[in-house]
Amino acid sequence: MSELTSPDRSRPDACPGALQVHQAADGALSRARLPGGAISPAQLQALADASRDLAGGEIELTSRGNVQLRAVTDPAAFAARLAAVRLLPSATHERVRNILATPLSGRVGGFVDVRGWVADVDAGLCADPDLADLPGRVLFTLDDGRGDVTALRGDIGLHAVTPTEIALVLAGADHGVRLRPDDGVTALLGAARVLREIRGSRWRLHEIEDGPAAVVQRLGLSATAEVIELAAPATTGPIGWIDQPDGGVTLAAGLRFGVLPARLADFLVAVDRPITVTPWRSVLLHDLTEDMAEQVVRVLAPMGLIFDADSPWLQVSACAGQPGCAKSLTDVRADAVRAVETETLPAEGRQHWAGCERRCGRPRGAVTDVVATDDGYRVDPPAR
Structure with a gap:
């Protein structure tokens, strides 16, 4: 048995946290757990401020409904900020x-x-x-x-x-x-x-x-x-406008590579409604009125929130790549962006771009792997 x-x-298990951080090529990677993905506007504001003051100005969503900051200059200060808003109980x-x-x-x-x-x-x-x-x-x-x-x-x-x-x-x-x-x-x-x-x-x-x-x-x-x-x-969680039986509205939005810029986080905070981070690297804004939901879509869609379930961005994921990872052979996210914007993606459906054979961040399920090699990208279709 x-x-x-x-x-x-x-x-030993080296999974990063806020106190045990991972030293990446671009600096410390610090992760905060969000049980059930729930985060209050005040907590999200603390993360946005920390990302500007102590990191690169972005909040990354993870496949476990958590959040992390890259290139953290002072992990101890970041941990203290998390503790102050009860994200590190x-x-x-x-x-x-x-x-x-x-x-x-x-x-x-x-x-x-x-x-x-x-x-x-x-x-x-x-x-x-x-x-x-x-x-x-x-x-x-x-x-x-x-x-x-x-x-x-x-x-x-x-x-x-x-x-x-x-x-x-x-x-x-x-x-x-x-x-x-x-x-x-x-x-x-x-x-x-x-x-x-x-x-x-x-x-x-x-x-x-x-x-x-x-x-x-x-x-x-x-x-x-x-x-x-x-x-x-x-392959994705809920996306778009979702009517609640109580008359409210939940808006579910994707993000490119699951990255939430601090400025966009500020706008989510200003809506002042409950927020959920999902394991599909998306965010949900709950308990909106219809007027509020319409305004959120009108203002935040141009800023990067994806409310279209057919968006190609919801089919493409990528590892950190260069410069964040020393093992990566290239800047895979920049390459993936060019492929989406020029409509030259190497495969249809869900695909994961990886800077090396480790394929970090690969989602579960049927996924085409686009793997960087010394001779360019190799495309591995989903296993049958």
Whole structure:
């Protein structure tokens, strides 16, 4: 049961945070966790100000619904600013607060409102000293039943099957374990403790042979339902105008390469409505009136927010490339921009531009790889 099946993780997990930063070619990379992707206007303003004062003036959105700054000149000062707006509530647990949640939950669709689960999971993680030992790669998912974040294949998750029945998802799959909604968070935190006990040098639950079975057994649970097949990962999250049943509007907007310039962040802050960062590197503005939503689209679309679901920019992702990464062979983002603007993309559909064979930042699912080599770009179509 404890036999390990994936390549040995002999080096420590170096996933960056606000306190443990990554030293890139262009300086320190500092990352802030946003459980459930939620961020208040005041918190976003603090990030925008920090990006101008301490970094390159941009906020990068990550595939885990978090945010990061590149070329940070003073990581300690950045961490202090995060703590001042409660984006760094625990110095010991900051890197394990990787909690994805359905971005529209509680506003549009879904069987349950998972926002309360987000707060309870985050509080439970931070309250247990032992869970600080979990690797920064561990991912928790809280899905209201539509399947959007469960499809991203986290380590431990809750997935609403009906309004009164929850699946415990392990290593990105259903194993037939069913819970009452009120018992879900307790089971998830228990599974996290089991993962800590059995992981050895591994970072992810799927890397442990029979890891999900070990979790189920140690928690005293059992399969009581037929296993459900989970959805394939979506290439993009919601985009555009979304009517809320309460009469409000959510606007969902993409960004080129998931990069939010500080000036554009200032305008989002000025709208003064709840904001969600998604794992598709997009942003959602919630609870708008129709007049407010129309004004946001009119003003912010020309500034870079993408409200068109058919935009080619939503099909193109890229690693940091030069000058941010010393391993990159070229400035892949500049090359990708030229390809989009001149309509010379090398493939149709989802594509990821990478400066080397590591292909950092590659999204899940069927993606064409456009990989820089010494002889130019090589195009690798999705595996069949």
